[in-house]
Amino acid sequence: MAGWLLQVARKGIISSSRRSITSRTFVTASSNRQHAQETALFYSGEHKELQESLKKLIAVEINPHVDQWEAEKQFPAHHVFKKLGQAGFLGVTKPEEYGGLGLDYTYSVATSEALGTIHCGAIPMAVAVQTDMATPALANYGSHYLKEQFLKPSISGDMVACLGVSEAGAGSDVANIQTTAKQQGDDLIINGQKMWITNAWQADWMCLLANTSQGPSHRNKSLICLPMNTPGVHLTKRIDKIGMQASDTAQIFFEDVRVPVKNIIGQEGMGFTYQMLQFQEERLAGAVLTVPPMEICIQSTIAYTKERKAFGQPLLNNQYMHFRLAELETEVECLRSLIYRASDLYVAGEDVTKLASMCKLKAGRLAREVTDSCLQFWGGMGFTNEVLVSRYFRDLRLVSIGGGADEVMLGIICKYMGTLPKIQKKR
Amino acid sequence: MSLRVLVGCKRVIDYAVKIRVRPDKLGVVTDGVKHSMNPFDEIAIEEAVRLKEKKIAKEVIAVSCGPTQAQETIRTALAMGADRGIHVEIPAKEMEKLEPLHVSKILAKLAEKEGAELLIVGKQAIDDDSNATAQMTAALLDWPQATFASKLEKKDGLLEVTREVDGGLETIKVKLPAVVSADLRLNEPRYATLPNIMKAKKKKIAKMKAADLGVDPSPHFEVIEVSDPPAREAGIKVEDVETLLGKLKEVGRI
Numbered sequence: 001m002a003g004w005l006l007q008v009a010r011k012g013i014i015s016s017s018r019r020s021i022t023s024r025t026f027v028t029a030s031s032n033r034q035h036a037q038e039t040a041l042f043y044s045g046e047h048k049e050l051q052e053s054l055k056k057l058i059a060v061e062i063n064p065h066v067d068q069w070e071a072e073k074q075f076p077a078h079h080v081f082k083k084l085g086q087a088g089f090l091g092v093t094k095p096e097e098y099g100g101l102g103l104d105y106t107y108s109v110a111t112s113e114a115l116g117t118i119h120c121g122a123i124p125m126a127v128a129v130q131t132d133m134a135t136p137a138l139a140n141y142g143s144h145y146l147k148e149q150f151l152k153p154s155i156s157g158d159m160v161a162c163l164g165v166s167e168a169g170a171g172s173d174v175a176n177i178q179t180t181a182k183q184q185g186d187d188l189i190i191n192g193q194k195m196w197i198t199n200a201w202q203a204d205w206m207c208l209l210a211n212t213s214q215g216p217s218h219r220n221k222s223l224i225c226l227p228m229n230t231p232g233v234h235l236t237k238r239i240d241k242i243g244m245q246a247s248d249t250a251q252i253f254f255e256d257v258r259v260p261v262k263n264i265i266g267q268e269g270m271g272f273t274y275q276m277l278q279f280q281e282e283r284l285a286g287a288v289l290t291v292p293p294m295e296i297c298i299q300s301t302i303a304y305t306k307e308r309k310a311f312g313q314p315l316l317n318n319q320y321m322h323f324r325l326a327e328l329e330t331e332v333e334c335l336r337s338l339i340y341r342a343s344d345l346y347v348a349g350e351d352v353t354k355l356a357s358m359c360k361l362k363a364g365r366l367a368r369e370v371t372d373s374c375l376q377f378w379g380g381m382g383f384t385n386e387v388l389v390s391r392y393f394r395d396l397r398l399v400s401i402g403g404g405a406d407e408v409m410l411g412i413i414c415k416y417m418g419t420l421p422k423i424q425k426k427r
Numbered sequence: 428m429s430l431r432v433l434v435g436c437k438r439v440i441d442y443a444v445k446i447r448v449r450p451d452k453l454g455v456v457t458d459g460v461k462h463s464m465n466p467f468d469e470i471a472i473e474e475a476v477r478l479k480e481k482k483i484a485k486e487v488i489a490v491s492c493g494p495t496q497a498q499e500t501i502r503t504a505l506a507m508g509a510d511r512g513i514h515v516e517i518p519a520k521e522m523e524k525l526e527p528l529h530v531s532k533i534l535a536k537l538a539e540k541e542g543a544e545l546l547i548v549g550k551q552a553i554d555d556d557s558n559a560t561a562q563m564t565a566a567l568l569d570w571p572q573a574t575f576a577s578k579l580e581k582k583d584g585l586l587e588v589t590r591e592v593d594g595g596l597e598t599i600k601v602k603l604p605a606v607v608s609a610d611l612r613l614n615e616p617r618y619a620t621l622p623n624i625m626k627a628k629k630k631k632i633a634k635m636k637a638a639d640l641g642v643d644p645s646p647h648f649e650v651i652e653v654s655d656p657p658a659r660e661a662g663i664k665v666e667d668v669e670t671l672l673g674k675l676k677e678v679g680r681i
Contacts, residue, residue, distance in 0.1 A: 045499065046624055049506055052463070053619040088621030101621055 085157020116292030121395030122247035134161035141266030200250035232257035243394030287359035364400030429485035433543035436468035467549025476508035505627035506619035531563035561608035
C-alpha cells in the first residue's frame, strides 16, 4: 500500500523542479565548499527575497493589528488573505494555470518560516489551513471545474477555505468519522457534524471529508467542495480556546445539505487516501511554523533578562539562565536541520513520512519546553497577557495536539521502526 | 516622450539593527550584520516603477556600487519592477572609504552612457546621512536638480516636483534631463510580489568596475575616529510650564 501511495504522490505532487544537482561533474575544491554552504543554508537568493518581502508585508499589514485581533478573538481573514494572495503567497506551490507559482516545496518551507514571524500562532495556522490543508488535494486531483470555482479564488485570496475532517468523535482516528454524503440523483445529501474547524466562521467553502459509500473505512470516503452558505450548514459554537485566540474555531452541523456530485474531488472513495498523501507536507509545515516563534522567545528572553536585575546583577548573568537558553537554542537548530533535510529529500521524490512525523513530534514538544522555560525567566511579567512569550506559551501548546497528535506521530515512527505490537486477529 | 530612468540604490545596514562601533574605532561592525536597501532608495525605485506603469518611463535601470552582495540589493530592485541592473563592483575594503563624490562621478558617467533622461536617488543614505550624491551628480552633468521630492509629476515636457523644505512645501518645474532625490513621503514602496521575485531571476545585471567608467575610488579624506554618541542622560518631569522655563534657564539652555 505504501509503495502504491508513493506512486500516486509522485505523480500528483512532484510536477516541476527537483533540487538541481546538474553540474556535479567538474567539481573543484572551492565549488565543493560553496555547494556545502548552499546546502547547509538550504535557502537560495529567491527564497530569501520571498522571505524578506513576506516579512515586510507582515510587519506592515499584520503585526501592528495582532493584539487587537487577539482581543477581538477574530482576525479579518478575507482582508489578510487578500493581501497575501495579491502578493502571491497563497499559491507558492500551486499550479500556475490557477494563479499559483508552481514552485517546489522548498519555497513552501521558506514561506512558512517567514509566516512564523507573525506575533501569534493563530494567523499562521489559518494560512496553513488555506494553503497546506484545504487545497493540496484539490490542486492535485480536482476537476478543472472545481479548481476554477474553489482553488483559483483561494489562491488569489478572494475566498477563505476551511478543512472539515475532525469530528467530536473522531480526531486522530480519521477513518472513524461518521458524516455521510449519500448520493441522490446528481446530488449528495450530507448529514453529520464536524468539530475544531479553523476559519469556519469566515470560510466561503469547506474541503469536507465524508463517507460516500459502503466498504472498508479507508476506501469509502470522499473529499467534497462544500460552499459554506449552502442551506443546512449550521455553525453552532464558537469554541472558546486557551490560545490561538485570533483564530475562529467552530463546531458545525450538517442537516440534509445538498451539493452536486461533481463537487467530489478526484475519485469517489479516494478521499481518505488523498488526505493521507498530503500529511507529509502538512506535518512539515506545522513543524516549520514553530521555529520562528521559538527563536523570538529565546531572543526576547535574552533581551529581557539582560535588562532585568535581581540581587544586584542582570538575570542573564546567572549561569543557569544563559546555559538553559543555550540548550534550547541547540535543540531549535537540531529541529531546523531535520526539517531542511526532510524537505530536501521530499523535493527529491523520497517518502519522508518517518522524518516528517519526527519533525512534527519534536516541534510540538520543543515548543512547550522553550515557551515554558522562557516564560519562567520572564517571571511575573511572563504570567501576564502583556508579553509575547505568554501568548506563544498558549498558542504553541496546540502543536502537540492538532495536525497530528504526538501520540499519532509516535505510532507512525514505531511503525517505521517495526516496533508496533502485532494485533491478534479475532476468530 | 518615454523616459529612460536610472535609479541609484545603496546596500546599507538594515535600519532595525543596533549599530555597534568596531573595536578599532574606525568604523562600525558590518560582518554578519543584516543589510538591506537604503529605505530612501526603495522609495526612489518605487517612484521609477510607477512612472513606468503610467507609461511616462520606458525603462528603469537600477544601479548599485558595492561588493558582491550589492547584487542582492539590485535583485530587490528588479523584483520591485526595475528592468535591468548595473553592478559597479567596489571591494568591501574600498567600500568603507567610498565617498558621495565617487558615486556621483559613477552615476554621471552611467547616465551619459545609458542615455538616461532622469536620475532618481534616495535623498540620503541612512549610514552616512551625507545628502550629497544627488546634488553633486546634477552638478557634474550640468542637469537641473529637484531634491527632497515628495511629489513628482510630468507636465508639458517638464517635471513638476514638490519639495519638502524647512519652511514647508515648495513646488518647482525642472527641464529634462534632471536629477531627483526622493524624500520619505514621495510614496510607499510595494512589497515585491512572489511572481515578480521569480521573474527578476531572468533580468540582467551588467557588471563593471569604477575604473571602467574612468573613476578613481581613492578616498579624499581619512576617518580619524568613530565613537558612540554620549549616553542619553535621564530627564526630569516638572509640574507646569513655569517650572519648565525656570529649569531651562537654570541649565543655561534658554
